[in-house]
Amino acid sequence: MSYQLYRNTTLGNTLQESLDELISYGQITPQLALKVLLQFDKSINSALSTKVKSRITFKASKLNTYRFCDNVWTLMLNDVEFREIHEFAKVDKIKIVACDGKSEI
């Protein structure tokens, strides 16, 4: 079992749109689409934990809101600066959705 929260990313959303399109054309069944999504959960979880090496730090001027519900943190931060060695990004508002990284589900 893998977290499904990565479905709400560019990659996950585009996959869901693609599957919707195929379903609407009658080329696949919703059940098959669900299988694809479950496989996506597995693939993205394992790829993120094994293939990604980048480390990023960020600094926010303000933690606007936080919420901790069902072991999921939702944080709203303002004026966040992201730093990597080569990269720098700054946004005025950001939402962080984080599941528990230690639990083995």
Added chain:
Amino acid sequence: MCFDLDDDLGDCLCNLLMCVSCCYLCKKCCGCEDQPRPQTTHQTIYVQQPLPGQMQQQPMYDPSQGQFQPHPGNYPLQQPVYYPPQQSGYPQQQGFPPQHPGYAQPMGYPQQYGAQMNPEFQQMPQPQGYPPRKIKLKSFNETLYLSKTMSQTSASSSVLKLYQLVIEDVVTNVRDAFLDEGVDEAVLQEMKQIWTNRLMASKAVEVTPEPQTPQSQPVIMANNPKANGTKSKKSLSGEQKNNVPSSLNGNAKGFSGIPPLAPTMSKGNLQTAKNLLQPAIKSEPGQATASSSQSSQNGPPALQTTLDPNKLIPIQITLPPQANETDNRVLTIKVPARAIQENQLQQVITGEIITSIMPLQPSVASAVLQRHVTSVLEAMSTKSNAIKVSRQVDGTAGDTSDEDGSDISDDHFDDLDDDDLNKDEDGSDINDIEGGAEEEPLNSEDDVTDEDAADLFETDNVVVCQYDKINRSRNKWKFYLKDGIMSLGGKDYVFQKSNGDAEW
């Protein structure tokens, strides 16, 4: 490999120093055998690897005679034998490129290039007797592509790589599920294709062109002479003087199969077409084909229908043959006339999509391509409409009107839209005033916070991740996150670990 040894370097050092486009432009070497060779008064001297027995029999060049100097790289005797020119006494040129009496420099030929090259070449280790090589350039698309790839730095494409990896992983792992349900492999490939296309269209990933074999670079032709002309002009960037690459010429013959867009299409007509500009509507492909071919035969009276921006016009795309085939494959897709008029095709039909449909069956490839083009064009048209509207709200529509438009039609166009917008604005203004007047007495200060809470969690910048720990001491928070995908300002980033802090 051929050298014109008018100077001691030869004019074209194809693989050694010139970029491919410059090499092509020099028109004097192997890559250009389709081009008429410039008339020079000198013999071409071939560099060959001599056969062992032949070597002593060949008339070796004797530098002391002063007719001809070997390359300063000082080949040992086993090295390529230079056959001296028959005509002797030709003055040795110091400069590069040589100023041949009968040789006109191509326009835009970098004059100083040779001067820089000369010493560089001398330092360069010469390949030991490499075999004669030929470079054949298929088209300028390919030329530019090659030079572009060569100058590409290894940018951080980790996000793209990760996404491609996940896509591949998903596709391979659901193949069995597809088979179990009796769904064709082609559907799986289509899913992959749509997914990739949507991902690329989202612009969230940095796109670095994948290394492709030159042969797989297709020639994209639209049956629009104007679009084609501008494109080739652009890609040649004025350096190409009078030689159209022969492969382009050859492919141009393919046009005859399709009804060409009326060649009389001019700015005025485009303007008329703009007046008709409507949000994209899908029309029936079959009917569109017939009418567009009909209209092009009928000439001016039917021109209006041809130029209806939403009219679907068939365009042909020729893919080079696969390894196991002999013939070029021709895909036909239909695009709205607007896409051709506004020259959007080059943005829509990218190298990636072409590469990805290459291995597919022509029918599947057409379908995939058609779907991709339609969706991307629709996205583009909605975007451009939105831009137009916002401009006109600012009241700057007159200033930003199209550059090639005639005043009359432009004004007409603007007036129409302005009227509509004014009505809208007036209406909403009234509503606002009324609403404000009614609500203001009731609207106490604390209402504002409620409104904020509603869209508090709404933002486009989202980080989806897992937390290792989240600490708080007083109002200071520290976050230790991992395995995240971030979407910041429309761009995606991924991280393994991310630490941050904030104050509440």
